[in-house]
Amino acid sequence: MVETQTRQPQHRPGSQVPTAWGRVLGLALGVAVLLGLVITAFAWPNLHSAPRGIPVGVVAPPQVAGQLGDRLAAAAGEDAFEISVLADQDAAEQAIRDREVYGAILLGPDGGRMLTATAASPAVASALGQLAANVPAEAGGPLQVTDVVPLPDDDPRGVGLGSAVLPIVIGGIASGALSCLQIVGRGRRLATVLAVAVGGGLVLTLVMQTWFSALAGSFWANAGVLALGICAIGTTIVGLHRFLGTAAIGLVAAVMVLLGNPLSGAMSAPEMLPAGWGALGQVLPPGATATALRSVGWFDGAGSTGAFIVLGCWIAAGLLLTLLPGRSRSTV
Structure with a gap:
């Protein structure tokens, strides 16, 4: 009796199995949906910009x-x-x-x-x-x-202030991600975030105020505001990382990029955004930083109290989460 043996496909050493077509289509669909979210987040507030209260x-x-x-x-x-x-x-x-x-x-x-x-x-x-x-x-x-209170002659449309929001977001995400992925120890992670925030605030102010002449007021006060914005995002990532792991980086990045940046009101005003969304933008670090920077730069700090409270709350929350016993398996 002859036994029939089923021959299994053999692969050369080092070869890889082709990715299933379902996964290819799923990745393409995911990227398409992400692009739809991005264009909606950035275009919708501008397209529906109008005076509201x-x-x-x-x-x-x-x-x-x-x-x-x-x-x-x-x-x-x-x-x-x-x-x-x-x-x-x-x-x-x-x-x-x-x-x-x-x-x-x-x-x-x-x-x-x-x-x-x-x-x-x-x-x-x-x-x-x-x-x-x-x-x-x-x-x-x-x-x-x-x-009564004009913008600088070199930036009459306020482009400089609006352009500062995204670098603040990137700096905050980078400081938190680098701290979580490359630094071991709670204190060292927080120190890394603080160092990046201080350095980033100084560099951004140097470029915006000294080079582009897009900011007014005290150089050091403006640098401090920008540093607080970066620190608020970075400490939030470090705190959430202890409970969510690397997913915290993606979560905070998505919120700050898709909501915080377009809803900051830096290019217009919170009252110009669709109802409710302007208020949401002001309780996120990018919007609070833009408001504080505008107030400190041109209005001697008037109207900045709420913005500083928001930034302080984000930093305090990040610190509290960092100090609490976490579930992360990484050494902290």
């Missing part, structure tokens, strides 16, 4: 202020602006410098003026400028526009 001051008699509010609602939308009546021009300028309002409309018997602050938001200042130009003559228009 932007605080604007008015210096005018109460009756006139009420009529002006109705005109603004009719021109830009019911919820586009929040009107607050101010006493005089000095009060209006101070409210702008304190970041209580983005601009102010001054109406009087001799005509009207529009006060703006390009440094607070070029997009909002542009929207207010368009409103000033469209005020009819019977209402005192068109209004002359005065920029």
Whole structure:
């Protein structure tokens, strides 16, 4: 009786089995979905950018202020602006410098003026400028526009501040990832994050303020704000790594890149983003850093308290997670 033997396919030494077509298609589909998420995250806020609850001051008699509010609602939308009546021009300028309002409309018997602050938001200042130009003559228009807090002449559109958000995100992710993957010891990991944050803050400020002239104010204060932004992201990765392992790097990177960066409001303003999303961006490190940097650079720190609290909370959470007993198998 002859036994039939089934011959198994033999592979040469060092050869690899071809990847299954299902895996190839799955990887291609995954990348396509990722690209869809990226374009949605970055394009959607910009495509739906519009004034939403932007605080604007008015210096005018109460009756006139009420009529002006109705005109603004009719021109830009019911919820586009929040009107607050101010006493005089000095009060209006101070409210702008304190970041209580983005601009102010001054109406009087001799005509009207529009006060703006390009440094607070070029997009909002542009929207207010368009409103000033469209005020009819019977209402005192068109209004002359005065920029109370302008941006530097070398960066009149505020591109420098908006461009700083992504490097902050990259610096934070890099500091956390390098600490977790290359450094052993909790204290050494945190020290690595701190060193990268300090160095990154100094380099970014050197480029943006000294070279590009895109920042104003104190060099050291700006560098400190940027360092806090990098540190907030880095310490979060180090803390979560003790519980999630390397998945923490991908998780934090996805949140900061897909949500934190496009929702930061650095190129426009939180009030210009779709409802709710601007507020979300301000409780993430990129948005908080951009707000703090804008306030410290041009407004002597006015309006930065909330941003610093947010950054402090992220850093504190990262430190707390780092100090708690973790589940990671790596030596810490």
